[in-house]
Amino acid sequence: MRVSKVKELLAGVREHLWESSLARRQASQAIQSEKRSAIASGDQDLAKECWCLETALYIQKEFIGAFRELKQGAFYDAWCTLEKVEIAACSLSEHCCDGDDSYLTEFIGSQVSKFQSLFPYRMFLSPSLVIRKCRCSICGQEMSIRNPCGHRRGEIYDGELCARIVEDADLLEVSFVPNPVQKYSVVFPKDSDGASSDPYDYRLVEYVTRGLRAPFDAWDVEWTKIRHPHELYSHYARGDQCPCGSGKTYESCCLQESGVLRPHARVLFSVPPPEDLPAIAYPVAEFPDAETSRPGELQGKLG
């Protein structure tokens, strides 16, 4: 396979979804071969372009994989795969060589953020580290703050991203944080037998996944507030704090209204979702409000 064919395949991913692992492997080999030639001839620009193609291929493959995991209900696995995609997409955006997003990597990056917003994970474990020793991923030289090797972190050399490989670090502390550098460290409590359990409510991400027919179908979410039926809150006494979070009593707040004012995610699909997708799936099955009209075709919002 030639690199021009690889570019065609990257641009046509919506249609073929890299379903042929042979094609994907051949594409990867073609890029590697081109990169070796570029390095041998000292063409750093071409080597960098090869890195961009390689990364775009990786992003597409992993995003399709994450979509598959979501469809299978493997939500934490999908979360981690989306995280890998986000990291790669961010690296690529610094060295973007695809101005019109023909390989859909910017699109994927934006979809990843939207998927992440649907997940119920809100707090993560995150360590503080004192880094003592690290090496340059390009030349292998131990990092020297006074006499640096000359390779700049985040740049591309010989078609490879320059990074630091931490070899010695002390753990200073671990915190719960809402926005960690890496989002893999989701907290799963253990039950009395020591087995991990998953207490999270994935209905929202499940709903969107069910509504999507293919990984590259655009969708969006609008966060609003709507009134939820009182029967969902029948366990609240009139004198309890209102479930809407206003701080007033239920009686003097939402109980006087048609329902409890609660956050609501309205999902807009660019391709009509399957007929059996309920109009409202989260958090109630039925809801007689204009806001809850069946998620339908997106009208001009996603371009």
Add this chain to the structure above:
Amino acid sequence: MHTMPDDSEKTEPIFICSSTETLDSWASNELLPEEIQTAIREANVLVVPFIGHAYDSELVYFPKGTDVLMDTLRAEATEGFRPDICASDDGYRELAEHADVLHIAKVVAEWVVVPLLVNLLAGFIVRWRARRGAGTVVTSTLVLTNIPRGQSLEVRYDGPADTYVEAVKAAVAAIAEGREDLVGNPGLGSGGSESQ
């Protein structure tokens, strides 16, 4: 004295206070090995460590990304702009924290290089923020030495990354005008307007 800024003593993103730190005081600081004291004597821009952390009071460290900051400063080095760092290779420690905040290493600089320094810091922030996981909030401490009336002033910033340059430049301009009323709690933070 060299620890990360204490949030309790200010409400504005910009806070200016007097400082006893100078380039010379760092060049004779006993924390540093003698060869480093000698090496940094020619510098007029010094990246200096923070000393002490909530979880380790004796930790001498630089924030994550200080190596990239040094790359940024060294790339502009000239006869009139001489950056260096108060650390030996063996003693250099970087603290990688979890917070969604970009902590920039403390910089002690001669007044004459401050305009260039602020522009370089602005470029560093843009570049660093383009990366994943970089904060939308910036903390930065600049110690400006040999300012017009001879003293050292510390200019701290703790606020949105987007307003860093505007706010720090306004603070520098106000210092240049000799507005001593700014020291303490200047209220320069939002957009650099004068305190009322």
